[in-house]
Amino acid sequence: MTSSSLQPLAIGIDIGGTGTKFGIVDRSGNILFAGSISTRGHNEVDSFIDELYKSLYPLIQKAGGPGRIVGIGSGAPNGNFYTKTIEYAPNLPWKGIIPMGKLLENKFNLPVVLTNDANAAAIGEMMYGAAQGMKDFITITLGTGVGSGIVANGHLIYGHDGFAGELGHTIVIPNGRFHEGTEKYGSLESYASATGVRLTTLEMLEKSKEESLLRNIPPAQLDSKKVYEAAMKGDRLAKEIYEFTGKILGLALANFVMFSSPEAIILFGGLTKAGDLILKPTRENMEANLIKIFQNKIRILISHLKEADAAILGASALVWDMNMQEYSSPLKV
Amino acid sequence: MTSSSLQPLAIGIDIGGTGTKFGIVDRSGNILFAGSISTRGHNEVDSFIDELYKSLYPLIQKAGGPGRIVGIGSGAPNGNFYTKTIEYAPNLPWKGIIPMGKLLENKFNLPVVLTNDANAAAIGEMMYGAAQGMKDFITITLGTGVGSGIVANGHLIYGHDGFAGELGHTIVIPNGRFHEGTEKYGSLESYASATGVRLTTLEMLEKSKEESLLRNIPPAQLDSKKVYEAAMKGDRLAKEIYEFTGKILGLALANFVMFSSPEAIILFGGLTKAGDLILKPTRENMEANLIKIFQNKIRILISHLKEADAAILGASALVWDMNMQEYSSPLKV
Numbered sequence: 001m002t003s004s005s006l007q008p009l010a011i012g013i014d015i016g017g018t019g020t021k022f023g024i025v026d027r028s029g030n031i032l033f034a035g036s037i038s039t040r041g042h043n044e045v046d047s048f049i050d051e052l053y054k055s056l057y058p059l060i061q062k063a064g065g066p067g068r069i070v071g072i073g074s075g076a077p078n079g080n081f082y083t084k085t086i087e088y089a090p091n092l093p094w095k096g097i098i099p100m101g102k103l104l105e106n107k108f109n110l111p112v113v114l115t116n117d118a119n120a121a122a123i124g125e126m127m128y129g130a131a132q133g134m135k136d137f138i139t140i141t142l143g144t145g146v147g148s149g150i151v152a153n154g155h156l157i158y159g160h161d162g163f164a165g166e167l168g169h170t171i172v173i174p175n176g177r178f179h180e181g182t183e184k185y186g187s188l189e190s191y192a193s194a195t196g197v198r199l200t201t202l203e204m205l206e207k208s209k210e211e212s213l214l215r216n217i218p219p220a221q222l223d224s225k226k227v228y229e230a231a232m233k234g235d236r237l238a239k240e241i242y243e244f245t246g247k248i249l250g251l252a253l254a255n256f257v258m259f260s261s262p263e264a265i266i267l268f269g270g271l272t273k274a275g276d277l278i279l280k281p282t283r284e285n286m287e288a289n290l291i292k293i294f295q296n297k298i299r300i301l302i303s304h305l306k307e308a309d310a311a312i313l314g315a316s317a318l319v320w321d322m323n324m325q326e327y328s329s330p331l332k333v
Numbered sequence: 334m335t336s337s338s339l340q341p342l343a344i345g346i347d348i349g350g351t352g353t354k355f356g357i358v359d360r361s362g363n364i365l366f367a368g369s370i371s372t373r374g375h376n377e378v379d380s381f382i383d384e385l386y387k388s389l390y391p392l393i394q395k396a397g398g399p400g401r402i403v404g405i406g407s408g409a410p411n412g413n414f415y416t417k418t419i420e421y422a423p424n425l426p427w428k429g430i431i432p433m434g435k436l437l438e439n440k441f442n443l444p445v446v447l448t449n450d451a452n453a454a455a456i457g458e459m460m461y462g463a464a465q466g467m468k469d470f471i472t473i474t475l476g477t478g479v480g481s482g483i484v485a486n487g488h489l490i491y492g493h494d495g496f497a498g499e500l501g502h503t504i505v506i507p508n509g510r511f512h513e514g515t516e517k518y519g520s521l522e523s524y525a526s527a528t529g530v531r532l533t534t535l536e537m538l539e540k541s542k543e544e545s546l547l548r549n550i551p552p553a554q555l556d557s558k559k560v561y562e563a564a565m566k567g568d569r570l571a572k573e574i575y576e577f578t579g580k581i582l583g584l585a586l587a588n589f590v591m592f593s594s595p596e597a598i599i600l601f602g603g604l605t606k607a608g609d610l611i612l613k614p615t616r617e618n619m620e621a622n623l624i625k626i627f628q629n630k631i632r633i634l635i636s637h638l639k640e641a642d643a644a645i646l647g648a649s650a651l652v653w654d655m656n657m658q659e660y661s662s663p664l665k666v
Contacts, residue, residue: 078626087626136493150592152492157485159594160469161630164485169624170588173507182624255503259483259592261492291502291515293411293420297494 008070009063011056011110012316014117015039015076015100017091020048022056023309024063025316029128031309033059045094049103056108071111072104073318075120075311080162084114090181113318117311119156119165121268122149123321124314129305130266137262139303140167142249142271146189152260156321168193172252192249194224194270200241201227212237224270231277242277249278250285257290257298268303268310341403342396344389344443345649347450348372348409348433350424353381355389356642357396358649362461364642366392378427382436390441404444405437406651408453408644413495417447423514446651450644452489452498454601455482456654457647462638463599470595472636473500475582475604478514479522485593489654501526505585525582527557527603533574534560545570557603564610575610582611583618590623590631601636601643 009032013022016039023034035055042048060066078089084101086092101114122139125131131139135154141147146168150157157164168189169182176186177199190196201222205214213230214222214237230238253265271278283300290298305313342365346355349372356367368388375381393399411422417434419425434447455472458464464472468487474480479501483490490497501522502515509519510532523529534547534555546563547555547570564571586598604611616633623631638646 134493136497152485152490152497153488155486157490157593159485160467160596161594161626163626164469164592164594166591166594166624166627170591171584171622174505174584184622184624251504251507255588256592258499258503259497259589260490261494261497261499263493289504289517291499291517293494293496294499 006068009068010070010316010319011060011072012120012312012314012318013052013056013072013074013104014120014311014315015074015079015086015092016117016311017077020052021312022052022059023312023316024059024069025313027320029313029317031312033063034312035059040093043093045098045100045103048094049107053107060108066108066110069110071113071319071322072108073120073315073322074100074104074112074114075117075315075318076100076114077117079114079116079119081113081115081119081156081158082162084112086114111319111322113322115156115158115162115318116147116149116165117314118147119149119158120314120318121147121310122151122156122314123317124305124310125266125303126151127317127320128313129310130301130303131264134263136260137264137266138167138256138260139266139268140253141269142192142194142267143269144194146193150260151262157260167252167256170252170255172248172255188248188252192245192252192271197224197227197241197245197271198222200244204237204241204244208237208240210237210240214238228270228274231274239277242274243281245271246278246281247285250282250287251289253282253286253298253300254289254294257286257294261294262298264299264301266301266303268305272302339401342401343403343649343652344393344405344441345453345645345647345651346385346389346405346407346437347453347644347648348407348412348419348425349450349644350410353385354645355385355392356645356649357392357402358646360653362646362650364645366396367645368392373426376426378431378433378436381427382440386440393441399441399443402443404446404652404655405441406453406648406655407433407437407445407447408450408648408651409433409447410450412447412449412452414446414448414452414489414491415495417445419447444652444655446655448489448491448495448651449480449482449498450647451480452482452491453647453651454480454643455484455489455647456650457638457643458599458636459484460650460653461646462643463634463636464597467596469593470597470599471500471589471593472599472601473586474602475525475527475600476602477527479526483593484595490593500585500589503585503588505581505588521581521585525578525585525604530557530560530574530578530604531555533577537570537574537577541570541573543570543573547571561607564607572610575607576614578604579611579614580618583615583620584622586615586619586631586633587622587627590619590627594627595631597632597634599634599636601638605635 023031086098148167173186177190179190354369356364419431481500506519510523512523
């Protein structure tokens with residue numbers, strides 16, 4: 001055995017609405033073994049845990065056995081750090097409050113940390129991604145929805161109940177667009193998500209007289225991917241859709257900056273693929289709404305973690321973070 | 334000497350635009366000696382420091398000499414925790430960047446902590462006020478302007494540059510009311526401050542045909558105190574002004590809650606005197622804009638610290654907080 005093979009390892013599990021990915025990761029962020037199972041295929045959480053064990057345990061043995069594993073870090077929608085439960089996650093097959101942490105601990109006989117997927121991503125960025133060395137930053141996922149993780153003074157903000165960081169649900173346009181999931185009006189997510197971009201497209205096609213490639217697509221098939229493709233072909237209306245979306249995102253970011261004054265805001269998710277088409281209006285409208293002491297200071301970065309790996313790395317990083325918090329004091333003294 | 338008189342003491346200094354208050358405080362929050370000098374009377378910061386020393390040093394001697402003082406805590410507008418400087422404070426007589434921490438340290442030969450006045454108030458609330466025992470809360474001052482301090486996981490959020498927590502400048506109504514100081518549109522401060530209430534009053538008097546006691550007052554003399562007095566006499570328009578202000582405040586609070594999920598939001602400053610006239614619409618519109626996981630959980634409290642004492646207590650509490658952060662690790666191990 002080489003000395004590097006004796007390093008402690010962590011397991012990262014990213015529980016998503018469709019699939020669940022997992023990996024065994026070393027401290028440097030190398031994914032040594034990885035796999036995935038279906039989430040959607042399991043109506044009962046017990047059968048999900050059983051299949052996870054069957055797929056993951058052989059990897060643990062390949063990695064040197066459970067003795068080398070420091071713990072399991074898990075990210076899941078609506079995951080609560082304090083209670084290690086998943087609470088009322090609309091996109092998962094299991095309803096109500098699921099004691100996921102306890103279930104994993106009992107099955108694997110390893111310590112488990114659980115948080116929501118966006119928080120896991122933030123820790124992943126801090127340890128292996130664009131936020132390395134930063135103590136104050138915010139990560140925002142612009143995907144089907146808008147997720148976020150906030151780090152201040154080197155630690156995730158969990159809030160008194162473990163639910164802090166729901167920035168996608170902050171209201172940007174009072175009495176603005178209706179959000180079907182939350183029944184609120186004008187939230188960031190209702191505009192700056194894939195779903196939001198689709199709705200903006202339908203609205204703009206109706207209001208504007210402008211020629212557009214998007215007019216050739218049946219409304220039911222219009223999605224943010226089609227808008228991206230049209231924009232890449234130079235379609236003006238598609239570019240205006242990004243402009244509009246970026247402006248709203250920029251306004252929201254200005255408010256986030258005036259809350260926690262982060263060194264950087266790190267964006268990831270599908271919408272960031274449009275690059276400057278969305279980033280330019282985002283930056284400009286953020287700066288326009290910031291008071292002077294914050295202007296020209298805050299970087300907006302795109303995550304450079306591989307998307308498939310980011311989730312696993314983020315979840316595994318929770319384990320190192322857990323151990324830092326518990327064991328760091330004696331080292332410091 | 335009794336044993337209690339051997340307790341360590343801290344000095345709290347609250348530097349305001351008009352006057353500067355100071356006190357010598359014990360760990361239980363008793364102000365043993367107190368005094369004040371004019372801020373406005375000193376165009377040069379050196380002469381300010383000289384007068385402060387002349388007034389404060391005799392109190393230090395009465396309290397048992399500098400040996401009993403652990404440090405000086407100071408709150409000031411635009412005070413920066415990291416650099417101990419006051420930067421471009423529009424309401425102070427000294428322009429540019431003032432090395433206030435250094436000046437105080439040199440003059441008094443004691444360690445100095447400095448932060449902005451709203452952060453000092455937040456620590457004061459945590460140690461002696463409505464936030465005792467809380468680890469996650471936000472304090473908001475509704476005064477001439479809107480100040481704020483954010484505590485997450487037991488610590489103030491300073492941000493990467495020491496300027497976090499400018500919640501008064503977050504945009505609530507995009508393209509809304511112009512703020513002369515910041516030149517931004519639609520910030521919380523432009524509505525939910527004494528200045529904002531005055532502007533709302535002028536707007537409503539013009540738009541509405543309703544009879545009101547406020548119509549008897551020359552516009553130049555209309556201020557938030559007059560609105561309060563009219564509301565107390567049952568004036569309907571005055572009540573509508575609070576209703577409008579409360580709604581905007583409530584919307585802003587909902588966004589703050591979805592950021593850091595505090596256990597409570599603690600309000601102080603002149604506008605809170607209107608009690609339920611402003612608090613009821615604030616609570617209702619906060620709840621209406623919160624997603625379900627946050628509803629009916631967050632308390633809105635009014636600070637019960639005496640206003641004259643709160644500033645001194647808050648500033649002195651910075652000293653205990655400084656010492657907790659520096660010396661707590663060995664005790665924990």
